[in-house]
Amino acid sequence: MPRLSAKSATLLVLAALIAVTPFFFPSGYYYRVGALIFVNGLAVTGIVILTGYAGQISLGHAGFAGIGGYACALAPTHLGLHPSLAVVLGAVISGVLAYLVGRPILRLKGYYLAVATLGFGILVAMVLNNERQLTGGPDGIAVPELGLRGLLKDWGLDLTNGQFWYFFCGIVLLIGAWIALNLYQSPSGRALRALHGSEIAAGTVGIDVARVKLQAFVISAVYASVAGSLVALQNKFITPDVAGFMHSIEMVTMAVLGGAGSVLGAIFGAGILTLLPQVLTVFAEYEQLVLGLVMMLVMIFLREGLLPSVLRKLRGRGE
C-alpha cells in the first residue's frame, strides 16, 4: 500500500472532519460554532507559519484580523467594493502593514517582534475604538452581506445561513491548511525552519534570515486578516474586540496548545479553545485565567503541544 504523505493525510483528516461532524450536530446552532472553529483555525494556521515554522512570536496578530474585518465593513460602503474584494483589500493592507512593521524589526535579533507587534495590535484596537465617525467606535459597525449564499440558492443549492458559513469557512480553512503544508516541504519553508533551528547556521548556508522572517510575518498577517474578514462577514457585524490584545493571546495559545509546529495540531487547539466557552459558560469570566494556565501547563508538560505529544506517545507504544 502506498504510504500517504503527511500533507495528504492532514488534508484528508481535516476534510473528513468538516464533512462528517454536522451529522452529529444536536441543533443548527452548532454550525455557527463549527464555522467559528474553522475561522480561528485559519488564523492559527498563520501563527503556525510564523511561530511553528520560523520560531518568531507575534503578540499583535489580532490587529491584522481587525484590519481584515473592518475592510469588509468599510470598503463596500465607502469605496463601493464588493465584500469579496474587500477581503482581498484587507489582506493586501495587512500584508503591506506587516511588511512595514516587520522590515525594521526583523533585522534585529531577539524578541523585538513580540514587543513591536504588541504595540501594533494595541494601536489598531485604539484607532478602531476612537475613530467613531468611521468605525462606529466600541459599539461596532454593520458589515454588508457577502451574497454568495443567495448565489448558491439560485444555482439550486439551498443552505441555511449556518450551514453556508460552516462549509464556506471549512473550505477556506482547507485551502489555508493546504498552502501552509505546501510551504512546510518547500524551499522557502525549509529556510524558515532552518532559521528556527539555528540562525547562525541559516546564515552560513546563504539564507537571508531577515528577509525570510519577513516573508513568514507577512504571510501569517494575511491569514489573520482573511480570518478577521470571515468573522465580520459571517456575523454581519464587527466590534474592535476582534483586534483586541486578548484575541492576539488567544491565537498564540490555540497554536501552542495544539502544537505550533503542526497545522493539524494548531487547528485542533483552535477547536478546543473555541469549544470550551461554548460548553462551560463560566469560562467567559475566567478566560484570561484559563488561557494563562493552559499556556503554563503546555509549556511544562507538553512542549510540542497537545496533538504532536499524543501522537508521539501513541507511536512510541506501537513500536
Added chain:
Amino acid sequence: MTLLSVEGLGISFGGIKAVHDVSFKVEPGEIVSVIGPNGAGKTTLFNMISGVYQPGSGRVVLEGEDVTGMAPFRLASRGMSRTFQNLQIFQNMTVLENAISGFHLQERGPVLADLLHLPSSRRRARAAEAGARELLARVGLERAADREAGNLSYGSLKRLEIARALAMRPKVLLLDEPAAGCNAVETEEIDHLIAEVAASGTAILLVEHDMKMVMRISSHIVVLDHGEKIAEGAPAEVSRNPAVIAAYLGTEEGADADG
C-alpha cells in the same frame, strides 16, 4: 588572483587585542591550517573572516572583492562556507533536510510558487534533494537520511555539518575543529573527506587541535599566539620553528617562573 586574502586583520574586546594584524593568503585547492594554543584567537579570526564578527582593522578579500565584515549569508552567495566548533545543526529537521538546506542558494525561488506547490517549486526541491542524498552518501550518512538530526552521534553530526557546507560548492570552506570530540576512526574519516574536498579545488581553511592531522593534511600552516601570527609555512618548517615550540611548550623564562 588570490582566492582569499586576509590582510592585517585585528579586533579588540574591551581594550584587549584578541587578534592583531594577522595576514595570510589561501589559494584554490590548498589546505591552510590555523594553529595555536588555547585562547590564541583562532576562532575569533574565523569569526571575522566569515562575517560573524566585524573586524576592528584590516581587510578580507575574496577573489579581489573586499568582503570585510559582510553578513554570512552574503559571503555564502560569494562562495564562502563554514562549520562551527560547537556544531550548528538544524536539530528540528531530519538529516536529509539538513543536507538539503545546504542547497538553499540553488533551490530558493519565488515564495508564491512554494505556497502554491507549483511545478517550478517541486522541481527545485527535487533537485536539491537529489544533491543532498548524493552528499550524504559521500559522507557516509545515506542510511541516516530520515532520522532526526538531533539523534545522531557527535561524529556523524560533524560529517553532516561538513556535508551541508559542501552542498553550496564553496570556493573556500572554513572548518572550525572538524575533528574535535571525534574518536580515531571518525577523525580519519574526516581527514580523508577534507583531503578529497581540497583535491576537487576547494580551498580549506582549518582550525584543528589534532596536530597529527594538521601536520598530515595541511599544505600551509599559520601559527597564532596571543592573537598574533608568530610563524607561517609548510608543516615541516613550522614544527621546527623555535617560536612555535616556545608558544606550545612555554619559553625558558616561562618555565622558570613556573618553577
